[in-house]
Amino acid sequence: MGGSDDSVRDFYDELAPDYHLIFPDWDASMARQGTVLDELIRPRPGAGPRRVLDCSCGIGTQAIGLARLGHQVVGSDLSPVAAARAVAAAAARGVRLPVAVADMRRLPFTPSAFDVVVCADNALPHLLSARDVEAALTGIRRVLRADGLLVLTVRDYDEARRTKPTATPPQVSHTGDGEVITFQLWHWHEDGERYDLEHFQLVPAGDGWSVRVRRTTYWALTRGQLTDLLTTSGFTDVTWHASFYQPLLTARPAPG
Structure with missing residues (x-):
């Protein structure tokens, strides 16, 4: 992703063994973030568990939190080291987390495969041009159901x-x-x-x-820039929420 795929991959390959150390309590963060995301994604549509893609799953913080709440979660990440750690961490906590090593601009999933796509932890801003961001968002829209939901978190830029x-x-x-x-x-x-x-x-x-x-x-994408890029990439109903540790938005695929 971004200006150099290799540099971003290397960053997360190197960070993956220590990533959990940024949290005072990683398991507590998994549970807390999973609960916040669950409250956003479960009501839309219906009330049951969802088929979720975490397209920047890293070591599994959000993906494992959601899987432990009963959602059917698949992960993908540019970093093979982070992806492998996510699989092992999920198994150690009693949940299954299939993970693919993939660039979010080229997601290896069939159209309309997911009810929800999560892209958290400021992953999207690694993409350094409008063209690359739009490629990722268009790909996310492709793998979402027509009535699906994108959940995206970024820093307060x-x-x-x-x-x-x-x-x-x-x-x-x-x-x-x-x-x-x-x-x-x-x-x-x-x-x-x-x-x-x-x-x-x-x-x-x-x-x-x-x-x-x-x-x-x-x-450092502003909310206005990101909202415009989402609209250009085929999303609507862009809504910003204040319930997460960093700014969080939801959006839906535009009709047609």
């Missing part, structure tokens, strides 16, 4: 575009080996819309720290 932050506050998680500290540095491009991210994790190592750094690039 409206605020970030105004303030141009250069770093995120450190997050601290507690492990059996001690505290893990995670933070990011943001290096904005001259266009004011894209930025290179350095993701730092300080992991206890003996009397000191092991410093792990991964790098990638994002497009």
